[in-house]
Each structure stands twice: as C-alpha cells, then as structure tokens.
Amino acid sequence: MRTLVFCCLLALNVLYAAGASAAGRTVSGTVISAEDNEPLVGASVIVTSDQLKKAGSSQESLGVLTDIDGKFTIAVPAGVKELKCSYVGYTAKTVTLSADKDKYTIIMESSSTMLKDVVVTGYQVIERRKLTASISKVGVDDEMRGAVMNVDQILAGQVAGLSAVQNTGTPGAPMKIRIRGTASLSGTQDPLWVIDGVPMNGTDVPAMEELKDIDNIYQSSVAGLNPADIESITVLKDAAATAIYGTRAANGVIVITTKNGKAGKAEVNFSTRLSFSPKPSIDRLNLLTASEKVDLELDLLQSDYTYRENKGGVSRILQNAGMFDAYKAGGWNALSPDVQAQINSLRAINTDWNDILFRSTFNQEYNFSVSGGNDKATYYTSVGFYDENGNVPGVNINRFNAVLKTSYRLSSRLKVGASLFANRRKSNSYLTDSDGFTNPVYYSRRANPYQLPYDENGNYIYDIDIQGREDSDLKFNVFEERENTDYTQESMGVTALFDVNLRINDSFKASTQLGFQLDHSDVQSYAHAETYAMRKEFERTTLASLGGVSFLPDGGRHMQNRSTNKQINWKAQVEYGSTFSRVHDVEAMLGTEIRKTWYDYFSSTAYGYDKKTLTSKPVLFPNESWARQYSLHSESYAENAYASFYGTASYSLMHRYTIGTSIRFDGSDLFGVDKKYRFLPLYSFSGLWRASEEPFLREVSAINNLGFRVSYGIQGNIDKSTSSYVMGYYNNISILPGMTEDVIVLGTPPNRRLRWEKTRTLNAGADMSVLDNAISFSLDYYHRKGSDLIALKMLPLETGFSSTSVNWASMRNQGVELALSTRNISTKDFTWTTNFNIAYNENTVLQETVPSNQTTPSREGHPVNSIFAYKTAGLDDEGYPLFLNKDGEAVTAAELLKLNGAGASMLSAEEQRNMYSYIGSGDPLITGGFINTFKYKQFDLSLNFAFNLLMYSRVTPSYSNTIFDRGMNTNRDILNRWTPSNSSSTLPALLVEGKRQSEYVQYSEFSLYSMMDTWVKRSDHVRLQNIRLGYNIPKQWLSRIGVKNAVVAFEARNLLVFGCNYDNYLDPETMGNQFAQPIPKSYTFSLNVGF
C-alpha cells in the first residue's frame, strides 16, 4: 500500500518536474507544521507562473508535492528567486531562494482565518474543506472566557443553536444547555461532553426544582474542569457529526480540546481574576413593608376570610389581649389604646431580611501554567485555584485544579501521549430542611417584615409564623440554623488519558486511547442539638410509651453520604486516508469502543453526635417500625457496560465534492429487555459541495469560501429502566417482628409495547466568506423528527403504579441557524468585529397518544413545552374568577368544569382537555448572541449580549385564593386583590370555605387556579452578559522586566437585562421559580501575564 501511494507521489513529481530546464538547479527540503513539528504530507511546493515568466522559462507551471516525510525535491530553472508552498489549513508561504543554499525547511503556520481549518470531533480530526457536518467551533481565550467558574457558562450566546440558561445564581450551579431544542423526553436532555476524546460521565443537570435549595449545590463533572486549560470547544449539531457518538449523542455533543504544549521555548503564563459581587437586591419582588403587612392582617381579620386566623403578629397580639372577638366585632376602635399601641409598634420594626441575610462578596481566581517542548516531546502543566463566595453568608465553593499533559514522539511513526486532570472542589453551606424555610432565599421572601431576629440582649427571637398552621413550640431562627448546622461537600475528580498514535504508513494510521475517570463526592451534614432541624427530629420521635421522651439520644446529628463514579473508556481505531491522481480523496475509519461504569453510594447517620469529640451514641429504637423509618445505614451499587463499533468513510473529488457516511452500533447491558435491542444501529450520510473551488468561482476574488452541506442521519434510543416483564429488585423486610424475609419490590410496571425511539435528522447548510474574510457566515437549516418518542406518562393509580414509560409521540424540531461574523472596520489602530448568531427553533408535536386519563390537552400541533391555560374573563361580583368557555361566554369555575359537590369536575377527561387554550411555548423560539469587539491600539472592548425571545413562563401565583397564609409575607399583589371595596381589581378575591363549596375545593385542591392564564407571562429577554475593557501593556515597557506580554482588564457581568414585564420576579430567566437566587452581578479585575 505504502509503495502504491509513494509511486503515485513519485509519478506526480515526475509529471511536475518533466519540463524542468537543465539550466536550473535542484532545491530540496522539508515542509513541517509549526503547530506540532509534524511533516506535512502532500503539501504543494510550486514556482508561480509570475516567477517562471520573470525567469524566462517556457513552462507555464511547475510544482511538486511533499512525500510521506514531508520532503520535496524540485528542479527550478535558473533565475527563479522564490518558491511558494501551500497546504490546506495553513497560510501559504513564500520562500526566497538564496544562491548558496539548496536545502530549506519550510515551517507552515496554521492559518488563522475565521473558519478554522481542522475540526476535532473527538474521534477524528477533519479538515474543514471536507467537513460535511454542522459543527461550530469556539476558540477559548482569556478574553472570551471572562470571570466564570465553569465551562458551561462560557457557551452562553456563543454558538448558534445552543441555548444556555442559568436557572439559579447559586455559586457553581450548572447551566441548562440545549442544542437545537429538546430532542428526547425520556432521560437526559443534556448534551454529551467529551474531553480530549473521552466522553464524560455524570454531566446531567438535575431539574430546576432540585436546584432551589442552597444545600443542593449540585455540580456536574464538567465543573471540575478549569476553563483556563481549554483551547477550544467544538459543538457538534447534526447527525453527520454526532452519529459516531452513538445513542448518548442524541442531544448534541460538546467536544472540549484542552491546551497542549508547543515545541519551542518554555511559555510561562500567570493569570488572576479578582471579582466583586455586590449584595443582590430583592426590591423587584415588591414584598410588603411592615406597615402594609399589619394593615393587611387587620383588614383580613375583619373580613370573612378565616384561613389560619391565628397566625401573624396582629392576630397574636389580639389573642394575648383577649380582644380577638372584640376586634372582629368592633374593629380598630374597639381596641384598647394599649393594644393599638402594640399593633402600631409592629409597623415600626421593618426588618430588612434581604440586608441581613445576604452579603457582598469577593471572589478570586489564580491560574499558572508552563508549557513548551521540543520536536521529541511537549508538555503542558497548569495549576489553578478558584474561590467563590455565595451572596448568602456561609456559602462558598472553591476549586483546585492541576493538569499534566505530555506527548512524546518515540519515532517518526509513533506518538504517545498521557494527560492527567485532577481537581478538588469543596463547598460549604448549611443545612436546609424539607420545609424549605431554612433556605435564606425562601425565608427572606416569607418572613414577616416586623419579625426581629434578635432581642436587645442578642438572644434569638424565634419565628412561629412561618411554620404552617399550628402554633408549635419548635423554635426556629434562621440565624441559629446557620450558626449551628454545617453542610459540606467535597468532590475529587481525576481523569487520566493515555493515547498511542501509530502512523503505519502514509495511508494508514492506527490509534488507541484509554481514559479513566473517577469522581468521588463526600457530603457531610451536621446539625447541633440546638437547631430547629434537630428539635423537629426530637419532636417526631417523642413517644408516650417512653414517658414522653424521644428515643433519639441527646446531641446532634451527623450524616455522611459518599458516592463514587468510575468509568473506563477504551477505544481503538484504524484510519485510512489517501489521494489518488490528485483528485480522488478517500478516507475511512473503523473502530471499536468499550466502556464500563461503576457507581457506588454509601450513607450513614449518627445521632447523639458531639462535634468536639467526634463521638455518637447508639439509638435504642423502641421497635422495628421506627428503626425502618430512621435508617442509619444504606448503600447501593450499580455497574453498566457498553460496547460499540463504528466506522466512517468519505470520498472527495477534486476538493470540491465530498460525500461521507458514518455508522455506529451501540451495545449495552440490558436486563429484562429482549436481546434484539442490545445493539442499536445509528448512521448518517452527508455531502459537501465547495462551490468556491469550482473554476467559475475561483476567479471571483471576492469570494474566499463558499460551500454547501447536506446530511441525513438516524439515531435510536431505548429506555433501559422499563422491561417487558414484571421486574423488580430484592429487598428485605420484617412484616412481623423477628422474621425477616426477601421481598421483590416493583419499580415500574411491565410494558410489552415499548419500542425504540428513533430520531431522523436532516441538515442543510451553507458556509460563505467574502471580501478577504471580512464577512463570513454559516447558515443551517435542520429538520429533526423523532418518532415513537419515549416519555414518562401518568397512569391511573388503579394500575397500582403512578407512571410508566411509553412510546407516546412523534415530534419535529426544525429551525434555522445563522452565525455571522464581520470585520466592520479594520485600520492600523482600530478594528471592530462583530459576531452575531441567531437561531430559530420551532418544536412541534406531530402526533401524541393521549392516555384516556389525561386531563391536560394534547400538544399535537404545538411545542412539546407548550403552556396551556384556562382563559379567564375577569372576576364575578364576588371576586371569583370567571372563565371564557368555548362559546365565548364568561362562566364560573363550577359552570366551566361542571363541578360536583366535592369540587371535582364531572366532565370526561376529553371534555376537560378541551377547556384549555394554548398560550405559547415555554422554550424560546429565538435564541442567540451578539458580540462586539473593538480594538484601539492597546485597548480592547467587548460587549456580549445573549437573548432568548418568544417564550412564556408559567409563574407561581402571587397568592393562593383559598389557602393564603397571613402569617407569611408576600408580594403586593395581595393588596390589590378583589374586595367589595376594590371591585375593579383583576386579581381574585380570597375565598371562604363553605361559600360556593365546590369551587372552593376545586381551587384549593386541584390545579385550576395555577392554570389560569393570569399566571402565564411572556418572558423574552436580552441580557448584557458581560462587558470587558482590556489593555495590552506595551511590549517595550514589559521587556525590561522580562515579561513577554501582559493584559489587564475590567469586566462586568450581568449588568443589564431587558425583558418583558417581570415585576415581582428577580430575573426573567428565573420567573418560574420564586425562590431562585438572583443571578449575581459582578465586577472583575483581571491580569494575565506571559513570560
């Protein structure tokens, strides 16, 4: 084979050299790449026709191609002074020939145009000119990285078709990333992350609900990566690109390439970022002031609204004075001056919970790296430290990173590389409990403005209003909880990669890569006996049979959870690539990949714990039932294996026409699933026409590049948790004392009809750059159709189960993406460039099987994340909401839903479905980013906007119209509710039990109230993500102190957001979640120095 190719090359050489004049001389040399010192095979070395003319040669053209070692020999006519060397992806280079030198080493620099020349897919390095797939590449430099902790935060607004939404402002919280909308509904919707070729484990982001607690400082394994170590990020979007990653790639792939050492002098780099994040303001929430709250309570006590009448400061004063009934009967004037004074004194308190529960913070980050090497070996070493303090005191997170990367060239054919990424993350917080009010974000919104945290002696004042209906003797104070509880999470992540690349000959390459990933997390939580958390535990375990004491020993509680995720990934592949007759380019690859993952979890709880002595006391359970409820130990273990085979092939003709295909078989361990589902085939076809290479366009100098791509692929997925059999897992239990038996617990119902979920993707795109690359754009259209999609559906409880996975729908995502980058002004001192990307994604459910028990409407013809609501028509003359029925009449809830006496609708499920109206999509239809960079002499300024448009959010109702708890604070909407004296209001009245009973029950127990269109808001927004001003310190100043380059910059993040009306909410992004932390503003000073 090798001989064959060599012969071809030789033949070409001969062909080229045929007309060489004997009067000339022979010049030889090597062409190598500056990037890795590798020889460039097939680079063309030519004498331009100009030169030939000048030299007076009769030849029209003269040139040779380099051989497998990058060597060339060319006979040039006398008088030729220059050779021109070119290679795709590299800047053409002209070499001046000197008379006394016949040997030259030509070092080619990779070209730095907007369209990068090779694309790393994780499996292959594909030349841009042969790229048939839809792929976006983002180079990560210090400038664009900004002051962020995690890689995912970098991506917001950078890539067309990738939406990154921040759900909460908690330090280190992951972003919700979607590539081209929502593809699948079962399982994860997160993209697959790949680091230097190895797919990562544990990158799924949990649902928004779970992120709301501060002690749920959830981090995906992506958070272990230091953005400063990243060279570039490639986002794979269509089937042609992702098919090779198999089933896990259904939601797109994000490929991270980390920095490498480069041959040459050692480079030392130091950077630091110091950020200040001011105390967030919750003014936007429009909470009641003390005076307003007191008025509200007084007002409610005189009304017929009796829900939780005993709660609230006013009610308590009245009860203590025994004037509760007097007030109800006679009002304010019936109160004694003393009681009036007490109530008025509440007005004067006005505790600013936001002010005392939150803080301004200072965050720091330091990175240090050394890299370099020679032609035999390169290295890259870095360490990084990141420390972020949450705006909630006591909450912080830090990360320590180290990277060691080395690469050795053992021979001209064999290259070996080893990398080690290690990180340790530690976060501190305190305990929040299931009631949620220990969460400062929740508490700051719910605590009464007249509540004081401390008395004059500095002792805790306990809040008894926030604890639900009954007055309880459990004492709660948010500051005490913060003081006396701890919650720490320590995570360690190690990823080791080892790869071997063997160049068998010119055409064949073999490579193998072994990756090992270990993520270990240790969560410890501690509660002192003097906390609400423990008091509650004691209260719940106090038994009359024990003489009214708790069976839990005195002291605190210590819980520890440990989990370990391990993964081994091994792949081996053979690549073939060859060019025949200069016009036929063939590439092929075959490979196999196996992966095994292990997960174990262990949890232990100790009571009677003393933090000083680290000792605990035994728990003497009164009986087995209690022991079962207070499990002191639990563990679990899971193991999974995957094996895959894959191949790709591509053929290019004359560098103009390329067709490609890829196929992959994914196998995984499936238990209780038919073996025919074991291997899933996935494949794609694709084509590319590079019009700019056509003779008729090559002459048009304005067009630098023009190409058209098309691809089609199919992917499949099967739900592993559902079996067609009745399947369960073993547990054991004592039904009667002293006898323990095995039981088989059934998790999901059997489903004999579950089929594969299939996704077909069509992508068509065009890339163009014109006017010396001043304007480049990529335009993509895609059409992705998922059929037999699997989703969890609610079952009638009479099946014995709550939900099951079913093939329920087919769905289409189609959209257009445009990425445009322009160089608007380019002068010697001033440049202005713009990157603009915009994507329109339209998601439509094409067909949906609506279970006969479903009462929410079918989404056929609407987006999967549709927001449906009951159309309201104002209020009736008692302040009850009125609804628009299908005939356009305003009717009450009872009439609309035909409520029975118990408040349930007597309409059939289908009739209930028809009562809803479609409002809009919960996902933005348009997403994108707009980045402007200005450079003036040593200054640069960039502004980065990201936007999400045409979306709706369902917000939590400002107050419940049936179970509004007057003991807690709320926003000012309650003041504007309908009352007989405020009958023009559009906000519902507080309803009274017993009056219009069926409607009351419907509102309090069913979802009607929260499903009213009153609680759906448009949430379009544009966010100024960051603005950065940098200054490159002039080299002449630096050279004196031995510094190569230095940049100082100021950056501000999240300064502004423009959106539709989001009154009563902190950010448009978090409108659905009242208790999310605000997205923090920050101001950063950064310094980056290279030696």
Place this chain on the structure above:
Amino acid sequence: MRKNTISTILLGLLVLMSSCDSFLDIKPVGKVIPTTADEFRALIAEAYATVSDDRGLASFRSDEMLMDGTMAANDLNSYKDIWIWNDYAASENTATFKWRQFYHVLFIANYVIESESMIENGTSEEIRQMVGEAYMLRAYMHFILVNLHAPAYTKCDPAATKAVPLKLDSDTENTLSRNTVAEVYASILDDLESAEDYLNVDSWETGLNYRFTTLSVDAIRSRVCLYMGDWSGAYKAAQSVLAVKSELADVAKMLPSDYRSVESIVSLEEVMSAQYARAMKVAPAFFKMYGTGDLRKNKYYKQITASKVDLLKGGSNQYSCTVRVGEMYLNAAEAALQGGTENGLDEARTQLLTLQQARYNASAYAAKMKSVNEMTSEDLLQEIYDERARELAFEGHRWFDLRRTTQPRIVKTFKGEEYVLEEGDERYTIRIPAEAIEANPNLAN
C-alpha cells in the same frame, strides 16, 4: 496489502463482537424477574408489606381518638383535619389515604393469579397456596377500599351506588370506572370462594402468620357478610371458624391483638402504626365505656390522669392484626341476634357471654351475665355494639362499624371549637383522594 489489512480488521471486529455478549451480560445487583416459586413468594411478601394502614388512618374519624392543642404541630398538620372530618378545606399537609397502594397490592395479586401455570420450581400445593393467598388479598383490598370510599352496603342501594373500580387483571393500559357497591361485594365473595378452593395451609408459624390460611377465608367472609347484613352468612362463617379455633387469649398475659396471641388468624395490618399511635390520645368518653372489672382497661390503655389516657395496643408491628377469634364471637352474636340463625336471641347471648367471660373479672362477669340475660333484643344489640367497640378498639373496626350500623352524630372539640359529624352525614364516606381523580377523571363520576 490493503485486502489483508481490511480482512484482519474485520476478523478482529468479529472476535470482539462475540466476546462482547459476555462483556455486556451484567446482572444488575438485586434485580430480578420472578419466575420460580421462591421468587413469587418474595413478590407476594411485597404485596403483604404494601397493604396500607388506612384502617388506622380512618380511625381518626371515629370516636376513639382525641386530639388537642398540646400535640406536636406536625401531627396536627397531618391528622387534625381527618379527625374533624374537614374534608373540603383540609390543610395541604394532611395525610392522604393510600389509594394507589391498595391497587399496587391488587396488581401483584392479579399477576400471581395470572401466572399460576408459569411458576417454576415449586410444588403444586405451594403454588396453589400462593394463588389462594392472592385471591384473599384481592378480596380483602377491595373490601377495605369499598368501605373507605363508598357508602356502606347497608346504607345505600348497593346495585345503584357507585363505589370504587374493581381491578381484576394486571393490565396497566385501561382506564377504569367505578363499579357499584353490589358489584364490588359480589366480586369479593367470588374471590373468597376461589381462595377457598386454592388455599391448603391451615396455619403458619408465628412470624409468618400475616399470611392467609384456609381458616382465614371464613373469618373474612363472616365480616364481609356482616357488613352486607347477610346475617346467616355471617353467622355460619363465624361458626365454622369457631369450630376450628375458639380459644380466647388471657388478657392479663398477652394482648389478644398481639401477633403471638392464640387468637391470631391473620396478623397482617399494623393498624395503629407508630406514626398514628404517637399522634393521638384515647378519647375520654370512649375510655369511659370500659367499666370496673374490665380486664382490658389497664392492658389496652394506660391512664395517666383523669383526662389523659395513653394507648398501649399499637405503635408497633407486634400488634399487627387483621382478623382474630374475638371478632368471631362478636360477629356470631350480632348475626345471630339479627336473625342469622334460629333462636337468635339466646345464641347471641351465649356468644357474647363467652367473650365477656374472658374479658371481665369474675364479679364483673357475673354482673354482665345477669344484665345480658335480662336484656331486650334492642338493648342486647347495643351491648354487642358496645362490646365490639371495647374489644376491637384501635384495631381499625370502629369507623367501619359506625358506618354500617347507626352512623351516629359525633361531636369533637378542639381548643373550644366544636366540630360535628351529623347523623348519616355524607362524610361517613371518605372522598376518593384528589390525586387519584387527577390521574383518572372517571373517578369523579
């Protein structure tokens, strides 16, 4: 050369492919598809373990319990609205009746019944016994459901009154509608007959006596018939149990509801779970029903002060009890008196006194005997009801008994405020939980 390379690669891939199957054959820790008799036994054990303690939760609605302001907020939040029958504006933290759990048991029971011929590695007795137990579970779950969530058989027109959906197969795709009270009871009686046919174990060793036995069929049947007002059926069934097992426990030594007691027929439900037991006190008026000389007074309860009485028979699975001998005497007495047998009045006196003899000390019994023998039919019926309340207190019977008999007016007081359940109040039927209606709107009709 190229051919060679490619064929080598292909060969290599083939070898890998075949070795893959074993690489991928991972048996997940603890996961199982039941096929053998042992595995089916474990599956039925799960069904037994899933049987809910809703009879205990329903007891909050009867007159047995007291709640007051001294109780933990958490308990008040969970149970107070059930206690005061506040069904229409219950606090959002109120405990819910476990509708799905009943149907989960039914799913397993139906699956076992359907799998009879596919169970491997078991003797036919063993397999038939399991299927029989599945029929018993099916009958008993429907029986509790219909009594929780439908009007009492004796207080409505059973053929025209909607009850709960009958679930008689393991299908998970259809959406069911409510069957009538009569249909549900007919199915329960059918299942009891099938169970009788299949069951072959007379008794289980202590610790496994949560399982149904041949004897349990008539024991449950006697209760079902009693609830239907089928007096002769109830009497006959109770008699056939008593013919085999009639010994009454010595209350001084062991509570009759203890799972080790001689009275145990089926010791399945932990009616007064640990949670319920700690969340309530014994209602003083109820406690007053126990007179002097009643041996149960100091064994069932511990009186702390005049108004504070703690419950001893609960809070642990030691007191798990579904059906026991004591109830059989009461069923027989009531059924006999109501015409279940000839010479019913005398027979009722005999049955009642047999039980009372074991529950009162000698002098109190002598007094009882005298008064019982002098009672009119009406008075005797009341005495049987009262003895039933005393004997089966906190075993999950009281609420059901009130429902099926007189549905009296009950008044409860909490912090000075009075709550009333009127005579024959519609709240004698517990609403089907909202979450069940949300998942199946047919249940609202």
